[in-house]
Amino acid sequence: MASTIRVRATSSGETTEVQALIQHPMDSGFVKDSKGEIIPAHFIQQLTFEYDGKNVFAADWGGGISKDPYVKFTFKGGKKGDELKISWVDNKGATDTTTAKIQ
């Protein structure tokens, strides 16, 4: 299965900018389908980014984050060629993990 996570991490020397795009429906549980039935809540709750064994960014999300979520942040350090580890877990307990090389 292809990863649901796409990450671009770019080092500028002193800092590393990280952009992540994740495939996920992010159903809030407030929307009805065409038959008028509520689409059950299904959204990522936690997303973490690890570099060099340390947590560099962590998100707690609700159903108010857009479908196929996008997030951008920057951390100090990060060397070209090093790996960044990205993981998420959703409200149904599903999870995905990937690594991305810093460019």
Add this chain to the structure above:
Amino acid sequence: MSDVEFSATRRLILQGAGAVALIGLGNLPFGLTPALAAANDKYPEDAFKQKSDADVIKTLYGKTAEPSDKVKLDAPEIAENGAVVPISVSTTLADVTSIAFLVSENPNVLIAKYNIPAGTMPAVANRIKMAKTSNVTVLVEAGGKLYSANKEVKVTVGGCGG
């Protein structure tokens, strides 16, 4: 063994059990999940269910926020599509530990809370859903205090459907 140690151990055991259950999905090497979850703060389930700005702030932080011009909230004046509203925040405040986004008129007010470890810049960009025209508030926790900035975003087509 102290109570603190006991509860930490217990949590790890529970997370381990969760990881075992997930092996059935086959897309995750064993051992990654406990490390990930242990590095994470507990998910603030209650805060995400609150229906007003004040209740979210109380549940999440237990203190009041003071408006600050050092918090820069970047949001569109008008969002044509409430399903995808790009919002970003940055701040010149020091010792930032977390950043949270709130939309007053959404069914659940709290959208996201980002935990910012030392060494990570206090700036985040993301895309959020808005049910209708609403005040958008960003909270920045810095040096143990809570600061805020807000802006009204007009929504022409709501993002939360029927």
